[in-house]
Amino acid sequence: MNTTVKVLNGKFSIEMQTFGSGGEPLLYLHGAGGNTGIEGFLEELGKDFKVYAPHFPGYGESTGNEHIDDVIDAALFYHQLMDELGIPAANIVGHSMGGMLAAEIAALDVHRAKKLLLASPAGFWLDANPIPDFFAAQLDEIGALLFHDPKSPMAQMMTAIPEDFKALETMYVERVKRLATASKFLWPIPDRGLKKRAYRIQSPTLVVWGESDRLIPPVYAREFTSRIKGSKLETIKQAGHMLMYEQPEAFVKTVRNFIKG
Amino acid sequence: MKFTWFHLMPYRFLPEDFKEKYRSVWVDIPRNLYDPKVGHRLYNDYLDQLEYADAMGYDGLGVNEHHQNAYGMMPSPNLMAASLTRRTRNANLVVLGNSIALYNPPIRVAEEFAMLDVMSGGRLIAGFPVGTSMDDNFCYGAVPATLREKYYEAHDLIVKAWKEREMFSFNGKYTQLRYVNLWPRPIQQPHPPIWIPGGGSVETYDFCADHDYQYSFLSYFGYIAGKKVADGYWEVMSKKGKEMNPYSMGFAQVVAVSETDKQAEKDYAPHMDYFYNRCLHVYQGFADAPGYRTVKTIKAGMLGQVGDRAAMRREGLSWNDFVEQGYVIAGSPQTVRERLREAMKMLNCGHLMLLMQIGSMPPELVRKNTQLFATEVMPFMRDLWSDFEDRWSPKRLPQNEIATPAAVHFESKTTNGTAARSGVSQEVRSAK
Numbered sequence: 001m002n003t004t005v006k007v008l009n010g011k012f013s014i015e016m017q018t019f020g021s022g023g024e025p026l027l028y029l030h031g032a033g034g035n036t037g038i039e040g041f042l043e044e045l046g047k048d049f050k051v052y053a054p055h056f057p058g059y060g061e062s063t064g065n066e067h068i069d070d071v072i073d074a075a076l077f078y079h080q081l082m083d084e085l086g087i088p089a090a091n092i093v094g095h096s097m098g099g100m101l102a103a104e105i106a107a108l109d110v111h112r113a114k115k116l117l118l119a120s121p122a123g124f125w126l127d128a129n130p131i132p133d134f135f136a137a138q139l140d141e142i143g144a145l146l147f148h149d150p151k152s153p154m155a156q157m158m159t160a161i162p163e164d165f166k167a168l169e170t171m172y173v174e175r176v177k178r179l180a181t182a183s184k185f186l187w188p189i190p191d192r193g194l195k196k197r198a199y200r201i202q203s204p205t206l207v208v209w210g211e212s213d214r215l216i217p218p219v220y221a222r223e224f225t226s227r228i229k230g231s232k233l234e235t236i237k238q239a240g241h242m243l244m245y246e247q248p249e250a251f252v253k254t255v256r257n258f259i260k261g
Numbered sequence: 262m263k264f265t266w267f268h269l270m271p272y273r274f275l276p277e278d279f280k281e282k283y284r285s286v287w288v289d290i291p292r293n294l295y296d297p298k299v300g301h302r303l304y305n306d307y308l309d310q311l312e313y314a315d316a317m318g319y320d321g322l323g324v325n326e327h328h329q330n331a332y333g334m335m336p337s338p339n340l341m342a343a344s345l346t347r348r349t350r351n352a353n354l355v356v357l358g359n360s361i362a363l364y365n366p367p368i369r370v371a372e373e374f375a376m377l378d379v380m381s382g383g384r385l386i387a388g389f390p391v392g393t394s395m396d397d398n399f400c401y402g403a404v405p406a407t408l409r410e411k412y413y414e415a416h417d418l419i420v421k422a423w424k425e426r427e428m429f430s431f432n433g434k435y436t437q438l439r440y441v442n443l444w445p446r447p448i449q450q451p452h453p454p455i456w457i458p459g460g461g462s463v464e465t466y467d468f469c470a471d472h473d474y475q476y477s478f479l480s481y482f483g484y485i486a487g488k489k490v491a492d493g494y495w496e497v498m499s500k501k502g503k504e505m506n507p508y509s510m511g512f513a514q515v516v517a518v519s520e521t522d523k524q525a526e527k528d529y530a531p532h533m534d535y536f537y538n539r540c541l542h543v544y545q546g547f548a549d550a551p552g553y554r555t556v557k558t559i560k561a562g563m564l565g566q567v568g569d570r571a572a573m574r575r576e577g578l579s580w581n582d583f584v585e586q587g588y589v590i591a592g593s594p595q596t597v598r599e600r601l602r603e604a605m606k607m608l609n610c611g612h613l614m615l616l617m618q619i620g621s622m623p624p625e626l627v628r629k630n631t632q633l634f635a636t637e638v639m640p641f642m643r644d645l646w647s648d649f650e651d652r653w654s655p656k657r658l659p660q661n662e663i664a665t666p667a668a669v670h671f672e673s674k675t676t677n678g679t680a681a682r683s684g685v686s687q688e689v690r691s692a693k
Contacts, residue, residue, distance in 0.1 A: 069407070069434075133546075135405075135546075135550055135551060136399070136544070136546035136547055136550075137546060138545060138546055141546075169559075169560075172559070173556055173559055173560065175551060176551045176552060176554075176556065176559065177551075177556065178551075179551030179552065180405055180406045180551045180552025181406060181552075182551075183404050183405045183406045183550070183551065183552050184404060184406050184407070187398070187402070187404045187405060187406075187550075188398070188399075188402040188404075189402075
């Protein structure tokens with residue numbers, strides 16, 4: 001279901017998908033590319049959980065981006081959104097940039113995340129393993145960075161470059177809007193000090209990585225597991241950075257087992 | 262009509278196969294292509310050329326800021342302008358400009374520009390570009406989403422620092438200063454003329470119109486392609502009820518003068534090729550960081566001058582195409598006079614920024630171009646816009662208050678022990 005949520009009396013207007021009606025609340029935070037309406041894995045998760053998938057301000061129809069300058073603002077925005085949704089605590093699943101923000105949400109207020117699942121999260125930088133510059137990548141280079149198999153039908157669909165000029169312009173403008181917002185947390189290097197705060201995370205945490213992630217290499221998993229007490233790592237085979245799109249069944253199973261377990 | 266001799270200071274010796282071998286002249290160009298010894302000679306040549314332009318009667322000498330860029334070797338244009346204060350006398354110093362969002366704190370720009378204005382006796386024109394995406398976002402790491410906000414705040418701080426008579430505190434989002442107390446302050450009061458170099462962002466038109474700043478379109482595409490931007494600017498000016506004064510607009514144009522049209526091709530064609538195919542070879546991924554241009558500007562169809570899209574428009578162009586499409590105004594003095602007059606009228610432009618050293622052009626050719634233009638073209642265009650007042654040029658100190666450097670009559674020893682006279686003052690004198 002598609003809904004609009006007014007936060008702080010309309011300071012933010014948030015477009016949000018919800019899936020399922022019963023079960024524990026699960027808040028899903030998308031990556032820098034945003035949700036594109038083909039998130040079958042969320043629908044699947046709706047069978048077990050009440051899934052909330054808001055578009056971050058600046059993505060989709062969500063507004064209020066100008067009130068957020070940094071990861072602290074973003075995390076506090078989510079605290080407020082959770083309060084107004086009536087789920088002050090929830091299971092939080094975040095992908096990539098959304099994983100970085102999910103970690104901040106949990107670190108800044110230890111009562112927010114019942115369980116925390118970070119899928120190929122951003123937030124750290126290793127000189128020995130630099131993350132490729134996604135912002136400078138051309139449309140025809142993105143597939144190879146994001147997918148284990150850029151030739152698969154899903155990858156092809158998600159990276160198709162429209163032939164029609166008007167459609168291309170629309171796509172370009174959308175991409176600019178989303179990545180401009182993401183630049184507040186990721187430009188020029190996706191490290192905004194999570195290393196100082198990650199120790200505060202107290203919820204059970206699972207870090208999930210695509211085995212052949214070429215955007216944020218799996219070596220980054222250690223940055224999370226070594227800092228978050230009791231956290232575990234699971235790797236998904238034949239998956240790149242967009243693991244939940246490439247291997248939705250394995251991803252859903254992993255999420256379900258972790259949260260229900 | 263006013264003329265600024267504008268230098269980009271390119272590296273003249275990029276390899277023949279540069280375009281095939283490397284993806285960009287900017288941001289990630291391999292450092293081993295730069296030879297500092299060659300660089301030493303080039304800076305010297307280029308300063309000579311600017312000093313010669315001063316001697317030949319050009320109204321302004323233009324320099325600008327680029328980073329990690331082989332066609333613009335001025336990470337700090339202020340250093341070049343400072344060098345020029347000593348050996349030039351007449352021309353305005355058009356520093357176009359300092360990318361003010363990149364300076365931390367931006368008060369540094371207020372200080373350095375004040376220094377330049379004082380050193381030059383009030384000849385400074387202060388340029389405040391937003392800066393290119395390559396420079397700001399990729400080389401200097403500025404977050405694209407907040408670049409413009411940062412730019413506007415830096416502007417407010419700098420102008421206030423120049424205008425205020427008392428010390429003040431500045432509580433900005435990006436800069437906080439307890440004691441803003443500019444020392445030295447500029448000669449020109451309340452501040453040097455402010456020119457805003459633009460690349461077609463629609464917000465910049467409004468910014469110039471609202472502040473009465475001069476808008477300079479620094480295009481490499483020439484006057485025909487530039488008309489769209491000029492029209493956009495004048496439309497905003499007209500809507501806001503501002504005076505359509507041509508001096509409130511500047512335009513950069515490649516100009517190449519020779520004895521005849523045919524000779525111009527022979528002289529300049531290879532250097533045009535070097536400029537457009539090697540100097541402007543920029544990786545598309547660096548051309549427009551997401552958020553660098555506003556959605557409003559993208560929708561207005563204002564894309565950048567570098568990267569694939571721009572290169573596509575230039576692909577396979579011959580000398581004749583470059584001339585016909587207005588990328589370059591070239592030919593005999595007669596031809597250049599006619600086309601330039603037509604171009605300036607078409608754009609309603611009073612401040613022409615002349616790109617006269619282009620790409621790989623060697624010093625002799627630059628000198629020829631500079632001299633021919635000064636003697637055979639400039640005098641025939643001075644009458645243009647004589648009905649308008651130029652309110653965007655410096656108000657310098659009166660001649661009798663100008664301090665001059667002591668004469669350079671020293672003898673200097675060269676490394677092989679022979680005495681070599683400094684040829685500087687001689688050359689300048691003979692040029693006059």
